[in-house]
Amino acid sequence: MTKIETVNQLLGDRALETDGVGKAYAPANVALCKYWGKRDAALNLPVTSSLSISLGDIGTTTEVRLIDGADRISLNGERVAVDQAFATRLTGFLDFFRPTAGRGFAVDTVNTVPTAAGVASSASGYAAIVLALDDLFGWGLTRRELSILARLGSGSASRSVYDGFVKWHRGEAADGMDSFAERLDVDWPELRVGLVVVADSAKPIGSSEAMARTVATSTFYQQWGSRSETDLVALEGAVAARDFRVLGEIAESNALAMHAMMLTAIPPILYWTIGTVDTLHKIWALRETGTPVYATIDAGPNVKVLFEAENAGSVEKAFPGVRIVAPCGSEEYRD
Amino acid sequence: MTKIETVNQLLGDRALETDGVGKAYAPANVALCKYWGKRDAALNLPVTSSLSISLGDIGTTTEVRLIDGADRISLNGERVAVDQAFATRLTGFLDFFRPTAGRGFAVDTVNTVPTAAGVASSASGYAAIVLALDDLFGWGLTRRELSILARLGSGSASRSVYDGFVKWHRGEAADGMDSFAERLDVDWPELRVGLVVVADSAKPIGSSEAMARTVATSTFYQQWGSRSETDLVALEGAVAARDFRVLGEIAESNALAMHAMMLTAIPPILYWTIGTVDTLHKIWALRETGTPVYATIDAGPNVKVLFEAENAGSVEKAFPGVRIVAPCGSEEYRD
Secondary structure, X not given: OOHHHHHHHHHOOOOOOOOOEEEEEEEXXXXXXXXXXXXXXXXXXXXXXXXXXXXXXXXXXXXXXXXEOOOEEEEOOEEOOOOOHHHHHHHHHHHHHOOOOOEEEEEEEEEOOOOOOOOOOHHHHHHHHHHHHHHHHOOOOOHHHHHHHHHHHOHHHHHOOOOOEEXXXXXXXXXXXXXXXXXXXXXXXXXXXXXXXXXXXXXXXXXXXXXXXXXXXXXXXXXXXXXXXXXXXXXXXXXXXXXXXXXXXXXXXHHHHHHHHHHOOOOOOOOOOHHHHHHHHHHHHHHHOOOOOEEEEOOOOOEEEEEEHHHHHHHHHHOOOOEEEOOOOOOOOOO | OOHHHHHHHHHOOOOOOOOOEEEEEEEEEEEEEOOOOEEEOOOOEEOXXXXXXXXXXXXXXXXXXXXXXXXEEEEOOEEOOOOOHHHHHHHHHHHHHOOOOOEEEEEEEEEOOOOOOOOOOHHHHHHHHHHHXXXXXXXXXXXXXXXXXXXXXXXXXXXXXXXXXXXXXXXXXXXOOOOOEEEOOOOOOOEEEEEEOOOOOOOOOOXXXXXHHHHHHOHHHHHHHHHHHHHHHHHHHHHHHOOHHHHHHHHHHHHHHHHHHHHOOOOOOOOOOHHHHHHHHHHHHHHHOOOOOEEEEOOOOOEEEEEEHHHHHHHHHHXXXXXXXXXXXXXXXXO
16 A cells, blocks of 8 residues: 555545635644554554644644645745755645646645744644645545545644544554544543753654664564553543543653663664753652652653643743643634 | 571681781772662572673772771771761671671771762672671682672672673572672773763662662563673673674663663653763764764763773763773782
8 A cells, every 4th residue: 555545545536626725723742652663654554553632722724725837835934945855745745636747736834833842843734734635625534534644744643633632543454544543532621731842952863763763673662562552541541530640650651661762772862952851850850749740752852741730830930931732722623 | 598698608617707907909890781670689689690891990999807896987088977878788788797796897998989980889899898808807708709798788799809891690599699790701901981970960769779660660671681681692792702883882772771661660760860961962973973982871870981992082072071991901800
């Protein structure tokens, strides 16, 4: 199965021509149970299922139109040169949806992710472009189908077509048609995520490369499948019971396990900078004095602090400038 | 089996009375294949075998005499109060060797470990006191037997009764009589260890407690036994072939695996401070520019840099103030 075959299967004989405009917003997301490792790199099929919370108004708004000639892409109001990585990747993805070879897309993308918020924009970005294309062409695809399309752009984008708590099923099928995300029917208005941006001095490697190296060389990766399954069950239980301490403990340990696996890849991968370690120690110090705050970290140096509304004051005091989000604060983007 | 039974078995009817003086030196050591986890906490029997290099003139010199009354302990020329942890632990150990309850030991211990060298002194300390007691009483025990006695004081002390490359066999016996260290017959005069001392701001927990928590709660600990065995075989091969790159790669990954397991303990354990992460990134940056340097880290924030003599200049430049040791530079302490 290839990406284009997946697209053809989902779109069937739907129209790929219009003179209208499509527009959509998709929130960024942070995984409590991480996606780390692909069972199919071409289709972005994951080794494990994952569970995330959306980041509310931190995300991507994208507007798209059909034009004659080459794609014209702008990011945050600035034209992006065709040879930039952002443009080549997006143009490659748009190829699946081009009515004819001679047509292009005008894409205006605005990340409401603050410039230095330390949140990856590819998840919300590929979710937003897929939602915008659905709006443009009037496909009327289900959120599940849109989740699969977004996954082809970026694995974690499959989760960004929803808000709130989202579960991405790994699926079993080789064609990936059962590997989509769905929204969990949970409200947790008190839940908060604090984005702590730290000094970034480490030289990063891309997450796809980091995943592949981890899978290929880390001894501990052998444990990841069963470990992740156990964590997911525990997290779903904690979410259903709104048990914050269990949610925080499992989410933190799951994130640390992902970084632990990277650390034991060869050569080792360490996304952490001195600011990451400093933030972790601060979070644990807060916890030792009785404030239930937990950390999660994605494939980068920045730390996301998990806590409940009543402890917002302590978190703001410990991390001046922290950007706080309520993942269940919005009623949008539900099927 | 208890510690005192082990002592009685080894000493037999050897004398525990003398009016002489015993004196000995033992080097500190740093493990290339780590000791992490006890299969018997009372006897300090390890889950895995381990392999270390000695730190030459960084270590402990101890002088011991019998006296009437309570123990009188001095450390680096200063009298240590009986209720200090250093004294209570040492006095508890000396109880095994007391001729009668009314006799004490006068112990003068000098750590040549520079005050802030970031090297644990319990390994060299317990090796030195055992060697000094052997000298005092004229037991004439073999190094193997002394290694077992030192193990009762501190697990890694079993390795500090030798210099150079040392292997501590985990052993299989419940009484631990086959869990001793021995010196590998290897010279590697070009091998160097650089001690990088970093700012210590993290709150440490003792290594015994950290080990116990890792064994009890880290998912990844299940992999440690087989992982460690594989690393040990590879390291012994690298040592025999004097293949520095393989030695460095395996030693670094083994150390990172130990810290990765701690990170996934619940609650997580992170000995690293911002200085640790900074030093790791510097080491990897050096390696990326072609200088073969590798890291190892024990249960603390400081980093030991592994390299060969020809790269001493680069290491000194990258880490001003680094203390450099030649593990195979001395001919002392061989059986």
